Amino acid sequence: MSVTREEVAKIASLARIRMEDAELDRMVPELNNILDWVEQLGEVDTSGVEPMTAVIPNTLRLRDDVVDAIPETSGGRRDDVLANAPAAEHGFFGVPKVIE
Amino acid sequence: MPETANDLTNLGVKEIRDGVAGGDFTAREVAESFNAAVAAAAELNAFIVTTPDHALAAADAVDAKRAKGEDLGKMGGVPIGMKDLFATHGVQTTAASHILEGFKPQYESTVSQNLWDAGAGMLGKLNLDQFAMGSSNETSYFGNVNSPWKKDGTNTAMSPGGSSGGSSSAVAARIAPAATGTDTGGSIRQPAAFTGICGIKPTYGRCSRWGVVAFASSLDQAGPMARSVEDCAIMLEAMAGFDPKDATSLQMDVPNWEAALDADLKGKKIGIPKEYRMDGTDQAILYSWEQGKAWLRDAGAEIVDISLPHTKYALPAYYIIAPAEASSNLARYDGVRYGLRDLPEGAGLQDMYAATRAAGFGDEVKRRVLIGTYVLSAGFYDAYYTQAQKIRTLVAQDFEKAFGQCDAILAPTTPTASFPLGSLNEDPLTMYLNDVFAVPASLAGLPAMSVPATINEDGLPLGLQIVGKPFDEQGVLNAGLAIQQRAGFEAKPDKWW
Numbered sequence: 001m002s003v004t005r006e007e008v009a010k011i012a013s014l015a016r017i018r019m020e021d022a023e024l025d026r027m028v029p030e031l032n033n034i035l036d037w038v039e040q041l042g043e044v045d046t047s048g049v050e051p052m053t054a055v056i057p058n059t060l061r062l063r064d065d066v067v068d069a070i071p072e073t074s075g076g077r078r079d080d081v082l083a084n085a086p087a088a089e090h091g092f093f094g095v096p097k098v099i100e
Numbered sequence: 101m102p103e104t105a106n107d108l109t110n111l112g113v114k115e116i117r118d119g120v121a122g123g124d125f126t127a128r129e130v131a132e133s134f135n136a137a138v139a140a141a142a143e144l145n146a147f148i149v150t151t152p153d154h155a156l157a158a159a160d161a162v163d164a165k166r167a168k169g170e171d172l173g174k175m176g177g178v179p180i181g182m183k184d185l186f187a188t189h190g191v192q193t194t195a196a197s198h199i200l201e202g203f204k205p206q207y208e209s210t211v212s213q214n215l216w217d218a219g220a221g222m223l224g225k226l227n228l229d230q231f232a233m234g235s236s237n238e239t240s241y242f243g244n245v246n247s248p249w250k251k252d253g254t255n256t257a258m259s260p261g262g263s264s265g266g267s268s269s270a271v272a273a274r275i276a277p278a279a280t281g282t283d284t285g286g287s288i289r290q291p292a293a294f295t296g297i298c299g300i301k302p303t304y305g306r307c308s309r310w311g312v313v314a315f316a317s318s319l320d321q322a323g324p325m326a327r328s329v330e331d332c333a334i335m336l337e338a339m340a341g342f343d344p345k346d347a348t349s350l351q352m353d354v355p356n357w358e359a360a361l362d363a364d365l366k367g368k369k370i371g372i373p374k375e376y377r378m379d380g381t382d383q384a385i386l387y388s389w390e391q392g393k394a395w396l397r398d399a400g401a402e403i404v405d406i407s408l409p410h411t412k413y414a415l416p417a418y419y420i421i422a423p424a425e426a427s428s429n430l431a432r433y434d435g436v437r438y439g440l441r442d443l444p445e446g447a448g449l450q451d452m453y454a455a456t457r458a459a460g461f462g463d464e465v466k467r468r469v470l471i472g473t474y475v476l477s478a479g480f481y482d483a484y485y486t487q488a489q490k491i492r493t494l495v496a497q498d499f500e501k502a503f504g505q506c507d508a509i510l511a512p513t514t515p516t517a518s519f520p521l522g523s524l525n526e527d528p529l530t531m532y533l534n535d536v537f538a539v540p541a542s543l544a545g546l547p548a549m550s551v552p553a554t555i556n557e558d559g560l561p562l563g564l565q566i567v568g569k570p571f572d573e574q575g576v577l578n579a580g581l582a583i584q585q586r587a588g589f590e591a592k593p594d595k596w597w
Contacts, residue, residue: 003474008470011470011473011474011477012470013454014473014477015427015457015469015470015473016431016434016450016453016454016457017454017457017458017461017466017469017470018451018454018455018457018458019458019466027466027467027470030467030527030528031467031470031471031474033527033528033529034419034467034471034528034529035471035474037416037419037529038416038417038419038420038484038488040412040413040416041413041416041417041420041484041487041488041491042483042487044410044413044487044490044491044494046487046490046491046494049490049493049494050490050493051486051489051490051492051493052489052490052492052493052496053489054318054348055304055318055319055492055496055543055544055545056303056304056305056348056350056545056570058305058348058350060347061344061347061351063344070344070345072207072345073345077206080206080207081206081437083204083206084202084203084204084205084206084437084438084439085436085437085438086435086436086438086439086440086441087441093436093437095436095449095452096443096447096448096449096452097448098448098449
């Protein structure tokens with residue numbers, strides 16, 4: 001399977017990465033080389049094989065039902081959360097106007 | 101630099117820890133020596149930022165504890181390099197990307213906190229391939245890392261490997277006694293092999309991923325890089341441990357790996373996978389593999405032939421799974437919550453996302469995000485992603501079956517020695533092939549280590565890899581120790597920086 005220039009442009013748009021024409025021209029053969037190479041996976045008979053979901057057998061834990069049990073991942077840290085925001089305003093993340 | 105300071109930078113983790121505890125020198129003297137060595141090695145470009153004050157403060161705390169007769173911790177007085185993929189409180193954390201330039205985490209990663217709690221200090225944040233995507237340390241926004249090694253008689257800049265290339269370069273150059281690394285598909289083992297040092301990736305889940313910038317979460321695992329197996333054992337003990345903040349953290353006690361180190365392999369079986377004998381592997385690497393077998397036999401082990409039939413499919417499966425996870429993980433870089441924002445004049449939210457990510461990600465990161473987006477997109481998901489996850493199951497089953505016949509596996513770490521920077525940039529695929537021997541163990545979540553074996557005809561180091569059963573870091577370390585004792589690897593790079 002190979003991808004066309006239009007398809008790469010579409011993928012870039014889905015991935016929210018702006019790409020200039022020259023960059024697309026460079027990306028298309030590179031992606032096709034990689035896709036051609038991974039194509040060999042198709043020759044493996046995987047009927048009856050379960051796709052891997054967890055590499056090491058592990059059970060998902062339930063934490064105790066306690067509010068703010070782990071300080072680092074709890075609430076009340078607005079200023080920490082906003083500390084690295086490119087545009088923090090009035091205690092919120094600032095973004096360009098979304099609704100006309 | 102005073103003579104004593106020179107001597108201190110030749111010491112490893114164990115020697116520093118024991119020397120500080122025994123009063124042979126102070127932790128402050130050690131930190132000052134390494135700070136000076138780091139400052140004098142800017143040409144390696146191993147560090148993105150240096151933090152000499154952090155190293156000194158940690159050292160002073162250890163010296164104060166010693167004065168009071170308190171326990172100094174497993175890493176008491178040892179200054180280390182921290183791969184710039186670990187969030188460090190108040191210290192810029194970039195993943196070697198432009199998009200995170202200037203980002204100062206308001207929290208500390210679990211692994212780095214564990215190290216500070218064990219008495220270690222931080223020399224600085226180490227350069228790496230951008231978002232840990234690369235095998236040569238040429239994708240960093242902050243420039244290539246130079247290996248301290250050169251081919252005999254040449255002055256060509258060589259790759260320290262990747263993605264933990266700042267870590268490998270710093271430890272090999274003796275400007276840090278040890279460093280953290282992370283391994284998604286070989287990023288600890290391959291750079292360790294390229295620079296003549298040791299590095300171990302533990303079983304998936306041993307080290308918490310909390311606060312580690314995510315690349316491919318089902319594969320990412322932190323581990324130590326140092327110049328001896330003993331030093332790796334000590335540092336891994338300090339790094340590992342259950343963490344409720346990571347859903348995939350293993351709820352198991354951390355064994356006392358250092359105390360249980362034992363190079364006597366009597367009764368152990370070491371498997372040699374026939375599929376790792378691949379076209380394109382250097383003769384010198386194949387020869388070192390033979391040496392490795394002889395060393396392990398000499399340590400009492402029995403060498404047995406094994407088969408890992410799906411080996412050739414591991415790498416292509418990895419290059420579906422890892423980019424798929426990366427495309428999801430890296431969706432968070434949106435110019436809203438942290439990091440770079442590129443807001444063109446009059447642009448709306450969607451344009452801001454696209455402009456920010458275009459400006460903030462390097463080429464290799466974009467390539468992988470696009471591949472990941474493609475293989476997860478409607479219509480292609482089953483053909484690519486599900487098929488790759490099924491093959492991952494088959495790769496893991498290969499290992500499971502093999503471990504019915506052996507206790508650990510011996511293989512080369514890489515198909516070649518280090519290469520000149522810039523020599524493999526033409527085609528991303530040739531670069532990917534560097535990790536052909538490292539990726540299978542990553543897909544199976546297994547502990548795996550690289551130990552220096554020998555020097556090739558160009559004067560460059562070669563490593564041997566040991567892969568163990570799940571949770572059997574001890575078996576890996578023990579086999580590594582047996583190799584270390586017999587290989588007698590004492591070569592070090594001539595100082596040119």
